[in-house]
Amino acid sequence: MDNLTVKVVNIKKHYQVGNHMIKALDGISLEIKKHEFVSIIGKSGCGKSTLLHMIGGLDIPTSGTVFVDNMNLAQMNHKQLALFRRRKVGFVFQQYNLIPDLNVYDNITFPLELDGVNIDHEFIRKLLISLHMEDKKELYPSMLSGGERQRVAIARALAIKPAIILADEPTGNLDTSTGHEVIGLLKGIAKQYNQTLIIITHNLDIAQMADRIIQIEDGMIVKDDDLYVNE
Numbered sequence: 134m135d136n137l138t139v140k141v142v143n144i145k146k147h148y149q150v151g152n153h154m155i156k157a158l159d160g161i162s163l164e165i166k167k168h169e170f171v172s173i174i175g176k177s178g179c180g181k182s183t184l185l186h187m188i189g190g191l192d193i194p195t196s197g198t199v200f201v202d203n204m205n206l207a208q209m210n211h212k213q214l215a216l217f218r219r220r221k222v223g224f225v226f227q228q229y230n231l232i233p234d235l236n237v238y239d240n241i242t243f244p245l246e247l248d249g250v251n252i253d254h255e256f257i258r259k260l261l262i263s264l265h266m267e268d269k270k271e272l273y274p275s276m277l278s279g280g281e282r283q284r285v286a287i288a289r290a291l292a293i294k295p296a297i298i299l300a301d302e303p304t305g306n307l308d309t310s311t312g313h314e315v316i317g318l319l320k321g322i323a324k325q326y327n328q329t330l331i332i333i334t335h336n337l338d339i340a341q342m343a344d345r346i347i348q349i350e351d352g353m354i355v356k357d358d359d360l361y362v363n364e
């Protein structure tokens with residue numbers, strides 16, 4: 134899977150709740166290439182976040198296999214999985230989860246400090262410039278707009294130089310034009326560094342910024358642009 138970042142083979146995630154079985158994912162297979170920007174759409178509760186969690190190693194499927202960057206996540210122990218999440222995956226959520234007592238720059242470098250890895254300050258400077266945040270690096274989260282806060286969260290996710298960026302409704306708290314701008318910047322950076330970008334969104338305008346749209350219903354893929362590429 135040299136040109137692939139993600140290969141998902143028939144994954145299912147079933148939850149037993151009382152005597153009821155919830156099939157959050159019910160047989161999903163897909164392949165995503167290194168440079169691809171994919172958006173995932175579908176109604177609330179259809180399984181989008183669950184799928185993203187499986188790809189990011191935040192949760193383990195009931196059955197099926199997930200490969201990311203040539204690694205079979207099912208074969209990793211807890212420690213390896215934790216390292217995988219810290220070093221390979223950049224997570225971006227609807228909530229920015231910034232630390233109020235740290236300024237922008239320290240919020241971005243904090244996970245790297247925790248991880249004890251060398252900080253590439255020149256790279257972070259470039260990220261801040263790309264995200265139009267260079268002149269705000271000493272401000273605290275409370276001084277920033279929603280769009281700016283999400284750009285800090287994006288910089289923090291990108292600072293680890295992840296192979297893959299997973300964003301779960303990243304524009305959920307932003308107005309339409311700000312959301313568009315933020316995702317435009319994220320898309321540009323992911324392309325520049327040949328990173329895979331997967332974004333869950335409710336917003337069709339945002340979804341259409343992707344190279345490919347995957348639609349999920351009841352834990353299954355019901356539409357995938359990729360299927361039509363070779364027709």
Ligand SMILES: Nc1ncnc2c1ncn2[C@@H]1O[C@H](COP(=O)(O)OP(=O)(O)O)[C@@H](O)[C@H]1O
Nearest residue numbers: 148150155157176177178179180181182183184
């Ligand atoms: N820990 C859990 N226990 C039971 N059901 C769950 C759990 N996590 C998710 N679900 C259910 O799985 C389905 C898919 O959830 P989710 O992936 O969060 O949907 P989406 O992100 O598309 O809104 C939903 O019906 C949800 O209630």
Ligand SMILES: [Mg+2]
Nearest residue numbers: 181182183301
């Ligand atoms: Mg969700």
